[in-house]
Structure formats: structure tokens, C-alpha cells
Amino acid sequence: MATTPPQGYKRLNGSEREPLADSHSVGPVNPDERIEVTLYLRAPGTENLADRISEQVQQKRPPLSREEYVATQSATPEDIAKVEQFAREHGLTVVSTDPVRRRMVLTGTAAAMSAAFATELQQYEHPGGLYRGRTGPLHIPEALDQIIVGVFGLDNRPQAQPHLQRYALKGITDRAAAGTVSYTPLQLAQLYDFPTAPTNGSGQCIALIELGGGYTTSDLQTYFQQLGVPLPTVISVSVDGGQNTPAGNPDSADGEVNLDIEVAGAIAPGAKIAVYFAPNT
Template structure:
């Protein structure tokens, strides 16, 4: 609903600038190919800025444009290819040829625009995106709390199981004797918070050391815990899973506003963080591709490509609402940012175990609103590493797109993760648990390997295929797609077999520049 006469507060916006060389040139580098980590030569953050950062002349042109419209350049980054501008609503409207209004919805208000965003013709090939004019909530946390059973209810044995992250690490054969020493796991959060007291109690109960957790504020967002029914569940799930799997890894939580601008800024801040230098990023937030603009998805994808060049793996939850991803149009939809070809998309399974042995593992599917995401991207074409894959048939009239997920792990809240949130011991599931689970595993692998794993996807679909580095999930469906031998659009290649993955990545080879 438009509120007549209600003018929104003066926003800041973020404009993205292209690198001086075409980004596609980076795709030819071995770091983005089916090449083992020790054969890769990753860029330093300084080298990334030099070779793929924004052209300083482009930054000057945008700065001149901003000043001509009364806008202030708050920040400019060659490495991140971005600038932050601020000004009044009137100045922003004049600069970008659009109208800004305040809108209301059941949970509050947000600023939105009417009309396309435009820039002068000389900037048409320079400005790749404008963010911040619209600050509506963009993403959802992909976690689900297991309901407390009704007294006297009969519960199936499988539904009564729950696991600690170390138990899952054992079931998935994560390599022993590794603890993530020397690694940093970045966790992106768009709301909620954590209390150190919860972490102290949780890790004491696991007989693990209290993890080192650092908070980075992005765009003014802070660690703001409230209650167990809030996004606190996501924040603590992510921290507790990642840190329990890799207890000596440093955990850095990047809190940002839940907007497309805030989300992107959190990711680029983590990627270009010269202080903490994460080698893995865990993202448990997302939403259907249909709720994102093309420019947003493209800029996230560019950021993930930069991460790959640096040797950073980006793990993204694939969604918790089945193949429809919560869209009620009868068609399958992929979840973003997991649908980016440069993300390691993490799907979900239902796992049961007897002691240290997996009894069964099938696709997580408890109905349309409690099932793993997966399917085909409607925005990103089939990446080269999936070119020989028998992808599902796209909907009528649609082109084949990037298939997801790539991998999977336990996600059903009925066989979920034992965690502690705001003083309560809960069992939580969702693909948002799988992203930090894989992030923790990758931190262990990075500790052992001479170079970080980095962009894993080309290896999974190439030289690692058939080496049993994942446990193939062959039973179940997520609505439109069914599991089967090999890769499928429910669980990708399957859940991790940690020791096998490490052994496959340790194969010898010469370094390729």
C-alpha cells in the first residue's frame, strides 16, 4: 500500500562498477576449472583488486555524476567494484530517474521505488547495479525448529532422533585429528543474534572448547539477540554447527540488514576482509529467484566468482520448501543465492542412524513446506561443469539452467541438530544446517591440504565424480524432482564422505599458474 504524502528517509545507495577486464576472462583461470587445489594458484586480495577491480577512471566518472546531483561519495572501493553514495530522497530520485515511496506490510514498512533506475548514457557500461533505493526484506532464513510433541502422542523412532554436530561428523566420516586450526569460517546473518552464555553452555556440554567468535557490523547491523522464535535460531545454529565440527577455526559473523544491498555488502565485506581472511563462507539465507532482480543475482554471482579466485568456498542453503520454493504457481523454482553457479548449493536429507552407522538416508520431504529445495535456475544458464549432466527437463517454454543442489546433508528437523538458542535446548533442521556443516568440513580439509579447496563444483562434476566422495541418495523426491543414481535435483551428488573427499583432493600434481 502506498502511503500518500509519506516521504521516506534519505537513503544511501550502492552502485557496482565493472572491472577493467571482462569478468569472463577470470573463468578461464585454472582456479575455476577441474583442477586439484594444490595445482591452483589463487590470487591474493591485492592481486584481485589489481587485475579485476574497478577502473579508477570509472570511479571518477561516477563520483563526478554523484556530485553533479548533490550526492556525497561516502565510500569507494576498487577491489569491491563499488561506491556508496548518500543524499536526500529528492536528490536520489533526480539522479536515478525514479520515484521513491514508503510502503506498509504486516511486519512493518519499507522504502520502494516506482519506475526503472536509469543513469546517463556515458555511465551505461560502467554502472552495473544500483542498490539501496529499495530496502524491503529480501531473504528468509532456511531453518525449521522441530515442534514439541503433543503429550501422549505416538512418535516414530526415526522422528525422535536428533544429532549433535560431532555425531554427524562421525556419521559422515569427517577426517579425524583435524580441528580447523588456522582457518576462518565466515557466517552471513541478516538478523537475530547470539548470547555468549548460550555458546559457553552448549560447547561445555559437548566437551569442546569455547569457539572464538567475532562480530563484524555491516551497514549498521549488529548482534541483537531477542528470543528463540526469532532469527536467533539461525544465528546460533550456524555458529554451533560450524564451530562444533571445526572447534579451532575462527568464526566471524557478518551481521547486515535484510535487504539486497545489505546481503550483498555482507558477502563482499567477508570476501575482501584482509583482517580475518575467511577461507569458507556459510550462507543460510535466500529466497526464490523470482523475488530477486536480475542485477542483484548477477552481482552476487560476480562476488562469488571473486571468492573463487581467492580460494574461498561459498556454501549456500538450497531452500526448505521443496521444488516450488514456496511459490504458489504450480511451477518449480530455484532458491537464490544457492542457484549461482559459483555457490556450493547444499540440499537436505532425512538421516537415521544406529550408533556410529547410518541406517538410512533419503531425500528430506515432509511436504511442500518442509522439504529440500532443488531444481533448475531460471536465470543462470547451465555452467560448463554441468554440460554433460543429464539435467531435468525444464518447464515448458523455459531454457535449461544451472542445476542444484550440488551436495546435501541431514536437514529434516525430525532428524535434526541439537542446538542451544536463547537458553533453550532445541532440535533444528533445514538446509541452513547443511551449509555450516559443509563449511566446517571444508575448514578441516583446508587445514590439511597445502592450499584451500576453493571452488569445489568443477571437481565434484569432473575428476571427483565416481570416487564416492559423497553418499549417493537414491530414494525420495522434493515435489517435482526425484532422487536417483548419481546427481539429482534433490540432493545433488549426496551427503559428504569426509575421508574419501580428503583422499581424493590429496592426489598429486604440478602447480598451474
């Protein structure tokens, strides 16, 4: 763990990490292991996006158009060029660059990544499985200070877990006698005065982020048929190898994936639903 920045480097704010509870290091990662990281770059100093959105909410300014966003919020060519030079100097390859999202994806060996960001990568054993991790902060060259604001992917520890709860068999009769109440998404929409007329979401797309589990079209058809709502258009999108992989296990993430789709699809049945599946890291 490098806690003191090497010469010519600065600590990357907010990058500190500690091992997961109940985990322990079983040794360094294979130095030849290929790793892909995503760098998040700063916004240009032309306009503060949070201030602009606040003014929009207060109706002091019109909504920000896509063209305005691209012109005012994209990463600058100068910043991108500096990161490209940094990658070359450390034997890393630039896989993709997206100025609008201010995102650059780099790949390289574990050894090269460790040297580039002045950290030590270890393999950790955890009740949930093995993961690659680190402790302490990352470091970046002083020339990139304030340009790189986030580095993601060096540490691939699990980030989320399902929190579904099921009724135990014991006591169900007592709870039923007490008058347990449940609500459909349509009833919840009414209770919260969710606007359903005159629009039903047609022409819009709802994005859902899922870090595991999956859905089947047959399950969705059954649900929406029973609810009396047309089956919405649902597509799955793979991010970094994540896939729609339903486990068919009530203790898996399937329940939360289906719940997200069912609530969104019931309240806005005309909207297209894009389910983004990504690794839980």
C-alpha cells in the first residue's frame, strides 16, 4: 500500500479503499493479469452543470439541449491528449474515448496498472468469493491533477447484494389474520398522484441498472397479463460482459430485476425499458 505519493504524483481525492469486512489478502495478483479500467475526466470550466439544472428547476432558464450539453460539458481535446500520453508512458492501451461522457477506458497488465496509479493490487478471500482489491488511495501524476477525477476497475469487489425478504412459514396465519395489505404498481401510482394521463411514457426510454440476476420474457408476460397491462418493450444491454442471466433462485437478484421492470412497465407501459446488466464490481 502506497500512502505517500511518489515523486511527481498526487493523491487522487476520494480514491481511498479498505478491505471488505471478513476478508483477508491471499497474496498479490498475477502481474500479467489483464485489467480494464475506466477513467472519469473533469468537466470544462465553462458552466457548472448543477447550477444550470437548479436554474432549470426554478424555471429561470430553458432545458439544456443535447447540443448545448455536448458543447459545454464534454471533455476537452487537451485533457484527452494528456491522458493518452500518460497511457503510452505506462504501457497502457486506450480502448475507447467518449468526450461527451468524459470517459476513457484503458487496458493493461496488473503490473502496469499498479505502477501507473502507484498502488498495490492484492487478491482477497471473502465469504462471497475471491476479489481483486487494494488499500489506501490511488495516485496520479501532478500533470493530471484535477483532470482525472475517478479511476474505476482496479478493485473488483462486489458492490451490491439482494435484500429481498421472504415470509417464514411460521406465523403466516397470524399475519394473514392481522390483515396484511399489499399494493400493485398501479395502486401505488394512484396513491402518489403519479401522472399517467394523457401520456403513458410513449416515445420515452427508461434505463435500469442491474448488477446481477436476470429476467425471462415468459415471466414478464405472465405478470403483465395478470395486471391487465400490455407487455412493454424490454431489451437487455450488456456492459463490460454483464449479461441477462436469470438464476431461477428466489434468493438471487432475479427478484429485484423483475421488480424494477414490473414497476416501471406498469406505471409507464408505453415506454421502452432498457435493462443494463453490468458486473457487480
